[in-house]
Amino acid sequence: MLHWMLTTLRSNPEIAVFLTVAIGYPLGKIEYRGFSLGSVTTTLLVGILVGQLDIAVSHDLAMVFFLLFLFAVGYGVGPQFVRALAQDGAKQALFATVVSVVFVATAYIVARVAGYDAGYGSGLFAGASTVSAALGLSTNTIQGLGLSLEQTRSMVGALSTAFAMTYIYGTVGSIFIICQIGPRLLRIDLPSACRSYETRLGGLGDPADTSWHHFIIRAYHLSDNAPQVGKTVAQVEDSLPHSRVFFDRIRRADQMIDAHEDTVLQAGDTVSVAGARGTLGMLFSRGSEEVEDPEMLDVPAGGTDVVVTKRAYDGKTLSDLAHDPLTHGLFLVRIRRGASGTDIPVLPQTQIHRGDVLTVIGRPQRIRAVLGVIGRADFSTTETDVTAIFLAIALGALIGIPIVTVAGVPLTLSMAGGVLIAGIAAGWQRFVYPAFGNVPPQVTWFMNVVGLNIFIAVIGITSGPSFVAGVQQMGLSLFLWGMAVTTIPIIIALLIGKYIFRFDDALVLGCCAGACISTPSLGMIASQAHSKVPALGYTVPYAVSNTLLTIGGIVIVLLLQ
Numbered sequence: 001m002l003h004w005m006l007t008t009l010r011s012n013p014e015i016a017v018f019l020t021v022a023i024g025y026p027l028g029k030i031e032y033r034g035f036s037l038g039s040v041t042t043t044l045l046v047g048i049l050v051g052q053l054d055i056a057v058s059h060d061l062a063m064v065f066f067l068l069f070l071f072a073v074g075y076g077v078g079p080q081f082v083r084a085l086a087q088d089g090a091k092q093a094l095f096a097t098v099v100s101v102v103f104v105a106t107a108y109i110v111a112r113v114a115g116y117d118a119g120y121g122s123g124l125f126a127g128a129s130t131v132s133a134a135l136g137l138s139t140n141t142i143q144g145l146g147l148s149l150e151q152t153r154s155m156v157g158a159l160s161t162a163f164a165m166t167y168i169y170g171t172v173g174s175i176f177i178i179c180q181i182g183p184r185l186l187r188i189d190l191p192s193a194c195r196s197y198e199t200r201l202g203g204l205g206d207p208a209d210t211s212w213h214h215f216i217i218r219a220y221h222l223s224d225n226a227p228q229v230g231k232t233v234a235q236v237e238d239s240l241p242h243s244r245v246f247f248d249r250i251r252r253a254d255q256m257i258d259a260h261e262d263t264v265l266q267a268g269d270t271v272s273v274a275g276a277r278g279t280l281g282m283l284f285s286r287g288s289e290e291v292e293d294p295e296m297l298d299v300p301a302g303g304t305d306v307v308v309t310k311r312a313y314d315g316k317t318l319s320d321l322a323h324d325p326l327t328h329g330l331f332l333v334r335i336r337r338g339a340s341g342t343d344i345p346v347l348p349q350t351q352i353h354r355g356d357v358l359t360v361i362g363r364p365q366r367i368r369a370v371l372g373v374i375g376r377a378d379f380s381t382t383e384t385d386v387t388a389i390f391l392a393i394a395l396g397a398l399i400g401i402p403i404v405t406v407a408g409v410p411l412t413l414s415m416a417g418g419v420l421i422a423g424i425a426a427g428w429q430r431f432v433y434p435a436f437g438n439v440p441p442q443v444t445w446f447m448n449v450v451g452l453n454i455f456i457a458v459i460g461i462t463s464g465p466s467f468v469a470g471v472q473q474m475g476l477s478l479f480l481w482g483m484a485v486t487t488i489p490i491i492i493a494l495l496i497g498k499y500i501f502r503f504d505d506a507l508v509l510g511c512c513a514g515a516c517i518s519t520p521s522l523g524m525i526a527s528q529a530h531s532k533v534p535a536l537g538y539t540v541p542y543a544v545s546n547t548l549l550t551i552g553g554i555v556i557v558l559l560l561q
Contacts, residue, residue, distance in 0.1 A: 006053060013057040013461070020047045020457040021450075040132045041167050043453045044160065044460045051464015059143070062458035066136045067419045069451030071393050072444045073133055073546065074423020079355040079431040080338045080543035081424055089540035092511060095493075095501050096544035099515040102489045103129045104552045108559050110481050116162075118142060118560040119155035120470075123162025124478070125556045128485035130170040130517065131546075132452055133420075134553030135163050139459065140416045141557040157466030160459050165471070166482025173486045174518040178494070178509060179525055185491070186498045188505045194531035197506035201349035201533075217248070217274040218284075219296040224267045226287030234261035240283060244322065245275035246329045249296055256295070272296040274331065304367050306358045309375035309431065319348040326373055329366045334359035338539030342522070345532040355431055388426065388437035396422025417554055424547065490516055503537060510534030514541030517549065 009016045024046035028039030037045075080089075107128065111121030122138035125131075142155050183190050222229055228236050233247045247259035251270040257263070265271065270293060273280060284290070308314070313321075321327050335344050336357040344350065352358065358374075360367060371377055400418020430437045439447075493515055497508045506529070513521040514537065525534045 047460020066455040071423040072447035075427040077543040078427020092540040096541035100548035119158030123159035127163040127166030137553035157463035160463035161470035193505035201347040330362040507537030510537035514538040
């Protein structure tokens with residue numbers, strides 16, 4: 001039975017790849033006291049184990065899936081990356097650029113001191129900085145160096161060994177340094193800093209603004225002595241200057257009518273009104289009776305996602321939007337920003353950016369009125385623009401192939417680097433021209449997760465035979481050098497973020513989490529702060545560093561060859 005299985009896997013290596021992902025991916029989700037290895041590490045380790053069976057897998061298979069993965073990465077960060085370079089995210093973008101350079105420089109210096117070649121050095125960089133995409137670009141660059149088949153295989157094996165040995169601390173260490181050491185090193189009282197920042201953003205200010213997301217909808221029957229009778233809807237809505245209420249519909253006799261500003265309320269009307277609970281209780285405390293009227297209270301609960309695309313609304317605060325007649329009767333319950341869909345705080349002075357996704361609740365006709373002015377509905381269709389995706393990947397690969405020799409050193413983006421840039425361009429084009437290149441979120445998730453894990457599985461299987469020898473040769477020293485490559489850049493990032501770039505105490509840890517592409521750190525920071533404010537510093541550095549550190553996989557190989 002075992003002989004048959006071994007023969008089958010060697011004859012059909014694609015089965016081994018699927019088994020590797022099927023076993024490795026769920027193992028990465030197992031947590032112990034909040035810690036998990038992650039699917040990339042476990043898939044690589046399972047691949048290395050399977051690779052001990054001496055199974056030959058074509059690298060072409062790995063590259064196909066890796067190019068899909070890189071396109072998805074670029075597509076996701078495209079809007080935020082371009083915006084950061086062109087607009088008011090320049091300071092955070094520069095910070096992320098500096099941190100990325102520090103990561104590459106640290107890995108290069110450590111590799112030189114330790115005597116590592118391009119294989120071990122690039123694996124050390126990719127693992128210690130937890131940039132899985134850099135592993136692929138380094139592999140692709142090594143294979144383009146013109147080395148013999150045996151040298152190439154040995155170097156790729158060394159890369160996988162170094163990545164596997166340094167990735168674990170890279171993940172855990174970055175979380176610990178940013179979330180535990182960071183506040184102490186920078187002397188930051190994070191909860192207090194976030195409360196202060198929220199106050200400056202109006203978090204404790206005008207209740208009319210905070211009612212953007214703290215609201216209920218109720219129906220009231222107006223009697224003869226109700227103070228609202230004889231007044232227009234606008235007069236009643238403006239009667240409490242420090243509160244925000246909206247009349248939605250009116251049931252008058254047997255008719256259902258929409259409430260307009262000049263509609264005069266009459267005795268016997270049943271009105272549906274939205275606002276804060278306390279505000280509604282005070283406004284209708286006499287002369288009216290709350291009633292259950294399902295038709296009047298029928299407001300879609302799920303909300304509609306609106307993508308901000310219009311320049312006129314780029315940079316506007318929520319306070320500006322709250323007082324815009326266009327948003328009358330709409331409630332904002334969520335803002336997501338960046339490729340990772342990071343939630344940012346809903347506060348009066350929070351600025352919205354092009355590309356932000358606003359989740360609003362209100363009558364469909366009110367939402368439709370807003371869409372043409374602010375942006376577009378994020379009703380991503382289930383159909384993927386396959387032609388646009390594959391054409392972009394092909395063009396990006398063609399752009400990345402040429403090699404330019406400078407001072408005897410061959411320089412190239414490589415196919416992988418070209419596809420990453422093509423993904424960024426396609427993502428930006430999709431944002432600017434919504435009719436172009438639709439890729440539903442579920443498809444980008446698939447390309448990200450499946451593309452990367454199949455690539456990692458192939459790398460693990462092909463480098464399995466050399467992994468054991470590499471561990472025996474390098475031993476504990478490789479792990480310790482990886483700790484240095486993780487720790488030094490993060491400490492530098494914390495210090496320059498606080499004292500050179502002078503980010504606000506409430507944002508600096510979020511900026512560092514983004515620049516070090518440590519998404520788990522952001523979650524822990526937000527939990528410690530009891531606030532979403534740190535997310536305001538995360539999205540731009542994440543988009544920039546995710547791109548630059550990925551390209552760093554090429555740079556580190558060229559520096560160490």
